[in-house]
Amino acid sequence: MPDKCNITSPHAESVVEAAGLNQVLLQLTVIDWCNSDEFVRFIDDIVNTTITSLTLKNVDIQLFDDTFAELSLLSPQIITHVNQNNSFDLSELSQLHSDHDVVRIIAKDDFLKTLNLVVPLFNNNICIGVMHFNGIIESDEPAPNTLSFCRAIAALIQRNFRLMDNELRYGLSMLSASQSQDEFHRLAFFDSLTGLANRRLLNQTIEAEYLLAKNNDVVGALLFIDLDFFKAINDSLGHAVGDGILVEVAERLKEIPRAEDFIARLGGDEFVILLPGLSENPMHAEQHANLLAEQLITRISEPYTYKGQSLYIGASIGVTLFPSKGQQADDLLQQADTAMYQAKSNGRKKVSFFDITMQRKADKRLHIYNCLKSAIAKNELFLHYQPQHMVQSGEIIGVEALVRWHLDGKKLISPAEFIPIAEETDLIIDIGIWVLQAACRQFVEWQSQGIEVPQLSVNVSTRQFHDQNFVDSILMILDETGMDPMQLNLEITESVVIEHAEEAIRTMTDLKNVGVSFAIDDFGAGYSSLSYLKRLPANELKIDRSFIQNIPLNVSDMAIVEAVLAMAKHMGFNVTAEGVESRQQLEFLQRQECSFYQGFYASKPLSAEHLAIYIKRLQG
Numbered sequence: 001m002p003d004k005c006n007i008t009s010p011h012a013e014s015v016v017e018a019a020g021l022n023q024v025l026l027q028l029t030v031i032d033w034c035n036s037d038e039f040v041r042f043i044d045d046i047v048n049t050t051i052t053s054l055t056l057k058n059v060d061i062q063l064f065d066d067t068f069a070e071l072s073l074l075s076p077q078i079i080t081h082v083n084q085n086n087s088f089d090l091s092e093l094s095q096l097h098s099d100h101d102v103v104r105i106i107a108k109d110d111f112l113k114t115l116n117l118v119v120p121l122f123n124n125n126i127c128i129g130v131m132h133f134n135g136i137i138e139s140d141e142p143a144p145n146t147l148s149f150c151r152a153i154a155a156l157i158q159r160n161f162r163l164m165d166n167e168l169r170y171g172l173s174m175l176s177a178s179q180s181q182d183e184f185h186r187l188a189f190f191d192s193l194t195g196l197a198n199r200r201l202l203n204q205t206i207e208a209e210y211l212l213a214k215n216n217d218v219v220g221a222l223l224f225i226d227l228d229f230f231k232a233i234n235d236s237l238g239h240a241v242g243d244g245i246l247v248e249v250a251e252r253l254k255e256i257p258r259a260e261d262f263i264a265r266l267g268g269d270e271f272v273i274l275l276p277g278l279s280e281n282p283m284h285a286e287q288h289a290n291l292l293a294e295q296l297i298t299r300i301s302e303p304y305t306y307k308g309q310s311l312y313i314g315a316s317i318g319v320t321l322f323p324s325k326g327q328q329a330d331d332l333l334q335q336a337d338t339a340m341y342q343a344k345s346n347g348r349k350k351v352s353f354f355d356i357t358m359q360r361k362a363d364k365r366l367h368i369y370n371c372l373k374s375a376i377a378k379n380e381l382f383l384h385y386q387p388q389h390m391v392q393s394g395e396i397i398g399v400e401a402l403v404r405w406h407l408d409g410k411k412l413i414s415p416a417e418f419i420p421i422a423e424e425t426d427l428i429i430d431i432g433i434w435v436l437q438a439a440c441r442q443f444v445e446w447q448s449q450g451i452e453v454p455q456l457s458v459n460v461s462t463r464q465f466h467d468q469n470f471v472d473s474i475l476m477i478l479d480e481t482g483m484d485p486m487q488l489n490l491e492i493t494e495s496v497v498i499e500h501a502e503e504a505i506r507t508m509t510d511l512k513n514v515g516v517s518f519a520i521d522d523f524g525a526g527y528s529s530l531s532y533l534k535r536l537p538a539n540e541l542k543i544d545r546s547f548i549q550n551i552p553l554n555v556s557d558m559a560i561v562e563a564v565l566a567m568a569k570h571m572g573f574n575v576t577a578e579g580v581e582s583r584q585q586l587e588f589l590q591r592q593e594c595s596f597y598q599g600f601y602a603s604k605p606l607s608a609e610h611l612a613i614y615i616k617r618l619q620g
């Protein structure tokens, strides 16, 4: 990948001037014109930001369809957007919604020299289009700064669209039209990192193979492979190491299947293998696919060497067989993905075959997701609060806010079920903000009623924590509600830190500086990396309920709790034991000098009104 230059907009302008450019033809070649509002907005953003960033005198645009074929005639709808000077009002781009809208607006002047910068555009690691910058160079000689100009544009796009390093790759070329087509073909059908087929080519292949399998009465399989623990390596050791591992995984995948099997990378750490014509007998086909999947997991799990150090990842594989009743070719990826999700929930490094119960679960998840989306809009979520106490004295030290929701207006559904669904999308950010606002407002309201609650704890999900507006949104909520930051405690899980350690520490420090404190939730249930732990600006560990619930029957759980308490004491953390349900459990914690506890033994989570009564009763 070429060097990246970190330049600012004014610098970009001077580079543009120095390159002797005053006119730029911007060509967008769209591979998957998804016809969605989101996609149109994405393109719109690119165009508008490019224009404002570069302050060019003249910008024209060409929008191609995905074949580079003969450009079709302008549709009347488009022509109305072209003014007399043959230039195109880019703000009108958002008007183009149709699959086959192909726009070609030709600048009036003949070009003397054209500088062609090809910028493939990646969104979530999927190449969704190619952007060409054609700078028209008016002098005879291309200016020496043209290279800087191209890099400046690439850097601008990268920065302005907040693409991750590995999501934007750019090439610089003075390509002839035919070379451009080759380049385009490569970008359109193959993954630029691993050289494997991309999603587009995979979709075409699935369709063809599905038809063949149906016509010839043979059974094939589609394997959806998702790497385990890849993200942690990518984030901690950097994208270059991550990319190296992906290339190596691609090589290992190539070793195993038969010549006729088809391997693709979907983007990120997701790969697919299509195994056509395994057998006429579905059971044999299933056995074969299972064997191959197991072999793949073993091979992928072998160590990767980086600077003399061994790195380990794994893989979870979901499989679907085809053809089957009621199935269409374009169901395959979704089915195998659903099965992969199941394999992950079964504990990683597992193979799982798609079946109809899985489909039902997936449908239920989708139903929950859709209902949840409208529940937020309709303000149907509400909060309960669970008291937290000192282990020794029983004094109240705070409350934990826990979100509640009645699915379909009836059944109360556990946040343990709907929060993970919300976490898969940005929905969790809306929920998180709502919870924080509502909880802080309630806390201040209690104070105004003379109900003294020392501290408010609020759960923050991983995705919410890593949202770029997270710190600002907390500060805004504190300001808006009048909540004292010293009384706000945010509960995060270890995965927040493991996946993006440096960034997480920075975010926590920013908030700690204004008085907000942190607790590490579900401690012991995840990775429990002590090296991260000692660097965290957190005050408290919460021992996961699973270690408390079997006390005093389970001796090893008791030993774990003792060890965590000893370690926490040594490292200066307070400890809250979660899920205390019995007197014996509380007495054990008293003997072990645990600081705080919460659980049904003291109280279940309560509505705001009941919590007020609970506290009044305690305070006599």
Ligand SMILES: Nc1nc2c(ncn2[C@@H]2O[C@@H]3COP(=O)(O)O[C@H]4[C@@H](O)[C@H](n5cnc6c(=O)[nH]c(N)nc65)O[C@@H]4COP(=O)(O)O[C@H]3[C@H]2O)c(=O)[nH]1
Residues within 6 Å of the ligand: 386, 401, 402, 403, 414, 415, 416, 419, 432, 435, 459, 460, 461, 491, 521, 522, 545, 578, 579, 580, 581, 598, 599, 600, 601, 605
């Ligand atoms: N069996 C038993 N359970 C006990 C006992 N004491 C407390 N619990 C339950 O344990 C969970 C404690 O919350 P958590 O570990 O943060 O675990 C929470 C948290 O991870 C998540 N969650 C809840 N509310 C929110 C929220 O507002 N935002 C986010 N991001 N996550 C939330 O959902 C999880 C489950 O929440 P809940 O269903 O409310 O379940 C709560 C609580 O009702 C006990 O003695 N016995």
